Amino acid sequence: MALCFAVVILLVAALFAWFFHRHAKVTLRVASLQGHYHFLFPYEILGTALTRHIAALSAGGLAASLLVFMVIQRRIHCGVERLVNVFRLSVEGDLSTPTEPPGQPELTGLGRKIDAARSRTLSRIRAANDEAKLLLEEPLSEEEFARRWDALKHILQRIVP
Secondary structure (H helix, E strand, O other): OHHHHHHHHHHHHHHHHHHHHHHHHHHHHHOOOOOOOOOOOOOHHHHHHHHHHHHHHHHHHHHHHHHHHHHHHHHHHHHHHHHHHHHHHHHOOOOOOOOOOOHHHHHHHHHHHHHHHHHHHHHHHHHHHHOOHHHHOOOOHHHHHHHHHHHHHHHHHHOOO
């Protein structure tokens, strides 16, 4: 993000230098041709133009920085909105939809961590489901049933402590 703002400042400063150089070159040439008629200081010759160009530089730099800020803010907002939507899907039971948040790399990394956590939870739920089906469908001895029942409780405790 800081690099984006640095590029904006560099571009605005380059535009300022280019426009002011063009104006100063013409103005100082005219002043040198009229030098023996008008005895003005360089600031008197270029003062108003310099003031105008600095005002334009400030306004342009501020506008460009605000534009970059708004674009970055929009990208962050879209990424966070995607993460919130995935959490809503998780509450509704969908643990397999990937987050894939757009925007900043930090949000993408957070999305990968969220996906990994949801994937682990989904695998635990599937393991619990498989174990419950086995308990329902297979004829087991009491000892085997008690051992499997304890294993199922352990799996469920890992999902919901």
